[in-house]
Amino acid sequence: MNRSYALRKNELIEHLAATVDLPKRSVAxxxxxxxxxxxxxxxxxxHVTxxxxxxxxxxxxxxRCDDPDTGESAVAPTRVMVKFTATRALQEEIETGRYLSTALPQLSTCADPDDS
Incomplete structure (x- = not known):
């Protein structure tokens, strides 16, 4: 699957139904x-696991009273947010998998010493 590909609900249902051999209606x-x-x-x-x-x-x-990006004074009100924490196995797979080798070189913010 391509990094920029967003799986639609219908596609997820079809994939899961085929994987576990159940009707799409049951999976939905x-x-x-x-x-x-x-x-x-x-x-x-x-918590939901x-x-x-x-x-x-x-x-x-x-x-928060200051904008962390600009440092300007701006009030961000208190709010409740949802946080997702990946399992250790999933995190390790992401860190050692193909995604890491393809995405990180493009995301580097350090200057290349050869460019100077």
């Missing part, structure tokens, strides 16, 4: 139930 119902579970659990302060993928939890981001 499971995804819908998962979404509803997350929507009910997170506002109550509960997705086995093999990671954990979703809510965090409180306190009010």
């Amino acid at each position: 119902a499971v995804l819908e139930a998962l979404g509803m579970h997350v929507q009910r659990s997170l506002p109550q302060g509960n 997705l086995p093999g993928i990671g954990r979703l939890k809510t965090i409180i981001q306190l009010e």
Whole structure:
């Protein structure tokens, strides 16, 4: 799958249905139930663990008075956000997988010593 490719819900349902040999309707119902579970659990302060993928939890981001990008004075209000933490296995796969070797050279911000 290409890095810039966003998997649509229909495509995810089709892929999962073919992988586990279940009807698309059943897979769609499971995804819908998962979404509803997350929507009910997170506002109550509960964590949601997705086995093999990671954990979703809510965090409180306190009010900030300065813009971290520009340093200018700007008030960002306190807000509740959702934080995703990948499992160790997924994080290791990302760090050692093909993504790392293809993406990091393009993201380097250091000047090349040969350019001077």
